[in-house]
Amino acid sequence: xxxxxxxxxxxxxxxxxxxxxxxxxxxxxxxxxxxxxxxxxxxxxxxxxxxxxxxxxxxxxxxxxxxxxxxxxxxxxxxxxxxxxxxxxxxxxxxxxxxxxxxxxxxxxxxxxxxxxxxxxxxxxxxxxxxxxxxxxxxxxxxxxxxxxxxxxxxxxxxxxxxxxxxxxxxxxxxxxxxxxxxxxxxxxxxxxxxxxxxxxxxxxxxxxxxxxxxxxxxxxxxxxxxxxxxxxxxxxxxxxxxxxx
Numbered sequence: 001x002x003x004x005x006x007x008x009x010x011x012x013x014x015x016x017x018x019x020x021x022x023x024x025x026x027x028x029x030x031x032x033x034x035x036x037x038x039x040x041x042x043x044x045x046x047x048x049x050x051x052x053x054x055x056x057x058x059x060x061x062x063x064x065x066x067x068x069x070x071x072x073x074x075x076x077x078x079x080x081x082x083x084x085x086x087x088x089x090x091x092x093x094x095x096x097x098x099x100x101x102x103x104x105x106x107x108x109x110x111x112x113x114x115x116x117x118x119x120x121x122x123x124x125x126x127x128x129x130x131x132x133x134x135x136x137x138x139x140x141x142x143x144x145x146x147x148x149x150x151x152x153x154x155x156x157x158x159x160x161x162x163x164x165x166x167x168x169x170x171x172x173x174x175x176x177x178x179x180x181x182x183x184x185x186x187x188x189x190x191x192x193x194x195x196x197x198x199x200x201x202x203x204x205x206x207x208x209x210x211x212x213x214x215x216x217x218x219x220x221x222x223x224x225x226x227x228x229x230x231x232x233x234x235x236x237x238x239x240x241x242x243x244x245x246x
Contacts (some may be wrong), residue, residue: 002225019225029055120144 001075002208007014008200013025026038032203033055036046044242045063052058056077061067066085073080076098083089092156095101102112109127109147118139125134135146141164146156153171158165164184169175183205195213202208210219216234231239 017225 003018015023021042024040028037048061050059056072069083071081112125114123134144137145156169177190196210198208219232221230
C-alpha cells in the first residue's frame, strides 16, 4: 500500500508518499498551541488558516483566495457563527451540555433540537416546521429505536452492540436488514421481498465487488496507492482511470 515519510523542521513538516508526491505543512505557535497555518498541497495549491491566541480556528482561506470566518464562544470554544466569503452568516446555539439547540442559516431559516435528561436527541424541528421525535427503548440506549413525525408515522430500527444498523422498518411496515463484517463495513442489504445486494472488500477495506439483486457483479481494482484504476462491469467491460504523478 501507500507509505509516507515525514521530514520535521522547526516550523514545517514535509510529507512525501511512495509515489513521490509532496505536501508541506507550515506551523506556528508553541507546544499545545502549535497549529498548521498553511498547507501546500501536492497539486501546487495552497490553503491557509488563522487561529486566535488559544488555538481556536478563526479563518480559513482556500486555494482561490476565498476566506471563511469562524467565531467561537469565548468560554466553550464552540463555533457560534460562520461567515462565508460572500458575507452570508450562519449562527449556532448550544445548551449547557454543549449540545446544539438551534442553528440559523444565511436565509434566516432555523432548525431546533431538544434533548432528554440523558442528553439524547428527542425532537428536531426542521425549517419548514416539520417535527421528528426520537424514541429510545431504555435509559441506557444511545441510539433511537424509533422515530415519529407530526402525522404519527413511525419508523423503527435495531442496532448491533457496536452501533451498526441491523434493520430498518418504515412507516408501512416494510423491513430492510443489513449485514456487516467484523470491521463494521456493510456487506449485504436484504429487502423484504427476498432481494439482496452484496458488497465485498479487500484486506485494506476497499470496495472490490458489488452484486445487485439480479446477481450481476461489478468489480473494482486499485493501484498500490489505493486509487481506483478499473471498474469491471457485469458484462466484462472495463473502464479505467488514470492519475498524474502529483
